[in-house]
Amino acid sequence: MIKExxxxxxxxxxxxxxxxxxxxxxxxxxxGIRRFFxxxxxxxxxxxxxVGEPDFVTPWHVRDACIYSLERGKTQYTSxxxxxxxxxxxxxxxxxxxxxxxxxxxxxxxxxxxSEAIDLALRALITPGDEILVxxxxxxxxxxxxTLSGGVAVGVETFAEDNFKLRVESLQAALTPRxxxxxxxxxxxxxxxxxxxxxxxxxxxxxxxNDLIVISDEIYAELTYGMKHVSFAAMxxxxxxxxxxxxxxxxxxxxxxxxxxxxxxPELIGAMLKIHQYTIMCAPIMGQIAALEAxxxxxxxxxxxxxxxxxxxxxxxxGFRQIGLECHEPQGAFYxxxxxxxxxxxxxxxxxxxxxxxxxxxxxxxxxxxGGEGHLRCSYASSIANLTEAIDRIGQFVQKLKAN
Amino acid sequence: xxxxxxxxxxLLKEDARRSAELxxxxxxAEASAVSQAIAELEQEHVIVKYAAVVNxxxxxxxxxxxxxxxxxxxxxxxxxxxxxxxxxxxxxxQSVYLMSGAYDLLVEVQxxxxxxxxxxxxxxxxxxxxxxxxxxxxxxxxxxxxxxxxEEREDDHRLLVSP
Numbered sequence: 001m002i003k004e005x006x007x008x009x010x011x012x013x014x015x016x017x018x019x020x021x022x023x024x025x026x027x028x029x030x031x032g033i034r035r036f037f038x039x040x041x042x043x044x045x046x047x048x049x050x051v052g053e054p055d056f057v058t059p060w061h062v063r064d065a066c067i068y069s070l071e072r073g074k075t076q077y078t079s080x081x082x083x084x085x086x087x088x089x090x091x092x093x094x095x096x097x098x099x100x101x102x103x104x105x106x107x108x109x110x111x112x113x114x115s116e117a118i119d120l121a122l123r124a125l126i127t128p129g130d131e132i133l134v135x136x137x138x139x140x141x142x143x144x145x146x147t148l149s150g151g152v153a154v155g156v157e158t159f160a161e162d163n164f165k166l167r168v169e170s171l172q173a174a175l176t177p178r179x180x181x182x183x184x185x186x187x188x189x190x191x192x193x194x195x196x197x198x199x200x201x202x203x204x205x206x207x208x209x210n211d212l213i214v215i216s217d218e219i220y221a222e223l224t225y226g227m228k229h230v231s232f233a234a235m236x237x238x239x240x241x242x243x244x245x246x247x248x249x250x251x252x253x254x255x256x257x258x259x260x261x262x263x264x265x266p267e268l269i270g271a272m273l274k275i276h277q278y279t280i281m282c283a284p285i286m287g288q289i290a291a292l293e294a295x296x297x298x299x300x301x302x303x304x305x306x307x308x309x310x311x312x313x314x315x316x317x318x319g320f321r322q323i324g325l326e327c328h329e330p331q332g333a334f335y336x337x338x339x340x341x342x343x344x345x346x347x348x349x350x351x352x353x354x355x356x357x358x359x360x361x362x363x364x365x366x367x368x369x370x371g372g373e374g375h376l377r378c379s380y381a382s383s384i385a386n387l388t389e390a391i392d393r394i395g396q397f398v399q400k401l402k403a404n
Numbered sequence: 405x406x407x408x409x410x411x412x413x414x415l416l417k418e419d420a421r422r423s424a425e426l427x428x429x430x431x432x433a434e435a436s437a438v439s440q441a442i443a444e445l446e447q448e449h450v451i452v453k454y455a456a457v458v459n460x461x462x463x464x465x466x467x468x469x470x471x472x473x474x475x476x477x478x479x480x481x482x483x484x485x486x487x488x489x490x491x492x493x494x495x496x497x498q499s500v501y502l503m504s505g506a507y508d509l510l511v512e513v514q515x516x517x518x519x520x521x522x523x524x525x526x527x528x529x530x531x532x533x534x535x536x537x538x539x540x541x542x543x544x545x546x547x548x549x550x551x552x553x554x555e556e557r558e559d560d561h562r563l564l565v566s567p
Contacts, residue, residue: 037565050565057559140567189567311415311430318429361564384426 024148031140032367036351040361047390049378050361052189054334056253058290059301065293066286074285080277082110082261083288089295090261098221098231100239106266109273110283110291114219114247114260119145120272121215121243121262122181126151130180135166136369137337139189139217143369154179157370160339163328164193164371168202175210182212184232187220190368190377191337192313192330197230204235213268214242219260220333222251222302225310227331233263243268250333251302252294257287309334312380316387320378323395324402334381337365341374343401351376358393405450408433409441413450416442420454459554460546469498469514469543470521472529473507475536484508487534496524507539518542 018026033050040046057063081087087104095101102108111117118141126132128150134142136155143153156174158164171182184203186195195203207214216232233242247260262272276282294302313330320327320338327338340350347364354360354376365375380387408431415427424442428435445451460467476487484502491511492500498512511529515521522540530538546554 031567033565033567037563040564043564046564048564051562052566053562055560055562314429314432315426363565 028144028148033140033363036355036361036363039352039355043359046355046359046361047382047386047393048361049380049382049387049390050363051379051381053255053381054250054253054305055381055383056305058252058254058257059294059298061297061301062252062254062290062293066290069289070286074289076285078282078285078288080282081108081273082283083285083292086110086288086292086295089292090263093295094231094244094263098229098234100231100234100244100263102244102263103266107263107269109262109269109276110288111247111260111262111276112280112283113249113258114217114245115141116258116276116280117243117245117247117260117262117272118142118215118217120275121245121268122146122151123149123275124268124271125181125213125215129178131176131178133171133174133179133182133212134369135170135184137164137188137190137365137372137375138183138185138369140367142183142185151181152178155370158191158193159371160326160328160337160375163331164188164191164337165195165199166203168206171203171206179210179212181215182207183215183217185217185219186232187218187224187229187332188335189220189333190335190363190365190372190375191328192333192335193328194224194227194332195230195232196227197235200230200232200235204232204238207241208237212241214238215245216242217245219245219247220250221246223306223309223334224332225306225313229332240265243272248291248294252291252298253305254287254290254294257290259283259287259291309381312382312384312387315384316378316380316391319388319391320394323391323398325394325398334379336378336380337375338378339375340398343398345401347373347375354394354397358397360390360393406441408437409445409450412438412441413445416451416454457550457552461554466516467514468516468518468521469512469546470525471541471543472511472513472525473503473539473541474509474511474529475507475538476509476532476534477536478508479534487532490532491529494524494528496521496528507537 036050087108090108091102091104122145126146126149130151132146132151132153133156134153135158146153154174156170158166214232218231221229231244233239233244243262243264245262248254262269316336317327317329320336325338325340327336330336340347343350347366351362351364363377365372365377411431412427415422415430424439425435428438478484479486488500488509491497496513496515498514501510503510513521513524515524525538525540529535
């Protein structure tokens with residue numbers, strides 16, 4: 001491979017292309033996950049625990065509804081906020097499942113994945129210099145998007161010994177007069193941590209006392225085990241100051257459709273809708289039709305998928321503990337987040353060698369921010385045969401490391 | 405049936421080679437309780453046997469399968485049971501269902517050749533006194549059986565690592 005600086009520079013009168021880039025884009029760090037993707041790319045022998053999406057294909061009735069609508073020529077724009085019947089269905093679903101009421105007319109916006117909703121929310125809220133509190137380890141998107149808008153992402157560490165629940169004292173310590181937004185992502189990618197009603201209470205009080213707007217990314221809301229997810233927006237008094245972000249990817253195995261939504265106060269959703277209408281126009285109609293079908297007829301199949309994740313969750317957690325890795329009990333999403341500290345390696349070293357020497361891909365915890373170092377994100381959205389083989393190989397690696 | 409047994413059956417129907425220990429982990433139950441439940445299911449003949457599901461098109465040996473709609477006159481006192489038993493005793497018969505609708509029994513018959521199946525129908529099945537009529541439909545291809553799709557396809561199209 002040629003190193004960057006040795007590459008022949010093309011003859012041009014232009015300055016270095018980098019000089020044309022806006023500082024925000026130029027200085028944005030590539031995701032740490034990208035490096036592992038490149039390391040693993042093209043290798044057929046790899047067992048991967050690195051995948052952040054369901055291993056189910058979208059249920060057939062959902063795909064079929066989309067095909068049928070295409071045959072009937074449904075290929076147009078929809079209203080900017082999304083098809084009215086889809087917004088109705090989302091409103092109904094959120095009320096039935098999480099007891100939080102939104103008016104489909106002006107409190108629900110259909111987006112291109114939950115990712116767009118997060119982008120819109122941050123862009124609509126941040127003025128340069130604003131501080132955004134981000135509990136970590138967390139999904140990798142919040143901090144770069146915040147920085148792009150001139151905001152400052154302030155990581156708030158969570159800990160394995162708390163099952164990665166958010167401590168209000170940690171928030172308190174990170175609070176400054178410039179704090180404006182709190183981002184929550186529970187059930188958590190990458191830790192599998194969840195927050196119960198009682199866990200939320202002090203956080204809700206904190207948000208109210210400090211007048212914070214909360215962006216609650218609840219994309220994994222349907223994937224909880226042993227208890228029902230409590231939406232932060234359903235906490236007393238919190239709906240007004242919360243933008244609820246969710247989508248269809250995880251619950252209905254619809255990642256590639258890019259279907260998400262944001263719900264909140266009409267002023268906030270209205271501002272997000274303005275950005276959305278100029279940048280995106282509307283979410284693709286095919287995805288919207290599929291999403292509608294998922295909400296109307298897909299809840300039973302969703303329950304079956306959740307049950308299957310739960311069975312596999314138990315296999316991996318027990319597996320990691322048996323091979324001598326500490327592993328807290330993840331109660332949501334489809335990730336286990338075992339600690340590799342006992343091996344003496346950093347997450348990065350452990351994951352790199354695991355991939356190179358044992359052909360198992362997993363994501364090192366440090367890429368998810370504070371508190372991630374020393375852990376490994378392992379997705380159990382994979383076949384039982386793959387999971388047991390992967391754990392077996394990780395076990396061999398751990399044994400070798402501990403023997404030295 | 406207990407919830408544990410129902411769940412064990414679901415898991416064994418997906419893969420009969422799963423061990424009691426694995427099933428116990430998957431269901432968050434005691435391994436001994438799972439072993440005990442499986443033993444009971446076997447004794448009670450709920451689990452009849454553990455058999456492989458075979459893709460017929462992968463086997464060189466030629467086989468012909470037909471579905472036969474059979475109309476019968478029920479017997480006084482026994483209804484369809486006696487006739488059904490006379491039919492399902494034949495080793496050629498793979499399955500027998502009592503149906504609602506235009507006919508009474510749906511019989512699946514397997515043979516080496518078309519002729520063999522046809523002659524089974526004409527000499528064995530149609531000649532039973534209570535049988536009024538038969539209609540034979542030969543199966544050309546099996547796409548899916550008992551919830552299992554036979555066509556092989558690559559099922560994991562996901563990126564190896566994603567956020």
